Amino acid sequence: MKKLWIPIVLGLGLVGALVAQARGRNEAAAKAPAPMATHSGVRAEGRVTTYPGGEVTVAAEYPGTVVTLRVAEKSAVKKGDVIAEIRADDERAALRAQQARISEAQADVKFLESEVGRQQNLSKLDSTTPQAVERAEHDLDAARARLSAVNADERRLAAVVRKTRIVAPINGVVVLRNVDAGEMVQAGAPIVTIADLTRRRVEAEVDEFDAGRVSVGSHVAVSAEGWSGSWRGTVEEIPDAVQPRRLKPQDPGRPSDTRVLLVKVALDEKTPLKLGQRVEVEITK
Numbered sequence: 001m002k003k004l005w006i007p008i009v010l011g012l013g014l015v016g017a018l019v020a021q022a023r024g025r026n027e028a029a030a031k032a033p034a035p036m037a038t039h040s041g042v043r044a045e046g047r048v049t050t051y052p053g054g055e056v057t058v059a060a061e062y063p064g065t066v067v068t069l070r071v072a073e074k075s076a077v078k079k080g081d082v083i084a085e086i087r088a089d090d091e092r093a094a095l096r097a098q099q100a101r102i103s104e105a106q107a108d109v110k111f112l113e114s115e116v117g118r119q120q121n122l123s124k125l126d127s128t129t130p131q132a133v134e135r136a137e138h139d140l141d142a143a144r145a146r147l148s149a150v151n152a153d154e155r156r157l158a159a160v161v162r163k164t165r166i167v168a169p170i171n172g173v174v175v176l177r178n179v180d181a182g183e184m185v186q187a188g189a190p191i192v193t194i195a196d197l198t199r200r201r202v203e204a205e206v207d208e209f210d211a212g213r214v215s216v217g218s219h220v221a222v223s224a225e226g227w228s229g230s231w232r233g234t235v236e237e238i239p240d241a242v243q244p245r246r247l248k249p250q251d252p253g254r255p256s257d258t259r260v261l262l263v264k265v266a267l268d269e270k271t272p273l274k275l276g277q278r279v280e281v282e283i284t285k
């Protein structure tokens with residue numbers, strides 16, 4: 001009988017030890033600090049763009065044939081450089097003719113000014129009539145009017161000729177050329193696109209429901225498919241209004257879920273990213 005009680009006592013002791021051990025672990029877990037919740041950053045898609053005014057499409061102001069195109073894609077240009085010229089032989093000939101008329105009108109005015117002065121001096125000596133003085137003054141006024149008219153025509157023709165010379169409006173690089181020499185173009189037709197590639201940033205489409213998690217100065221990691229690693233950036237501008245999504249197609253079943261904030265991200269370091277390239281961004285505090 002004694003031998004039967006020994007295993008029972010040992011079993012009860014083992015159970016008590018296990019219960020005590022489990023209770024100790026529970027108490028320790030209750031006293032230990034709770035693990036901190038981790039929050040991932042806001043993820044969004046975007047594109048590489050220039051700053052406002054950093055990309056300009058230069059268009060023809062006057063219709064005609066492109067006789068000279070002095071740039072190619074990737075050509076560096078400075079503000080005021082001549083990019084292309086439109087044929088304007090007739091307009092230039094008309095301008096030269098008008099300039100000759102100006103010289104003729106100026107000579108008439110100079111002669112009639114002398115004539116008015118002579119008639120006025122004769123009038124003081126009673127050697128001419130008042131009608132002769134009035135006629136000389138009238139002829140001078142008419143000559144001055146003709147000079148004013150030919151000057152206006154000359155300015156108009158000069159403006160037309162200037163429009164046939166297409167110049168770069170900004171410093172930058174030609175990123176797109178739309179025409180070749182010899183092509184006919186209409187007024188308003190794009191010739192080239194110039195971009196200032198020295199200052200680029202990212203426009204990220206952040207879901208409107210993440211707006212409260214993004215603030216100016218937030219850190220940004222920018223990555224792109226096909227490139228290893230990422231580049232640092234900083235949120236520099238957050239718009240006050242949402243807009244429809246452009247990078248991802250709109251879901252016709254949930255059109256109200258496609259509004260985004262177009263958050264502007266400044267790149268803090270040089271990148272090999274191309275203008276217009278699609279990128280991924282992760283925004284953290």
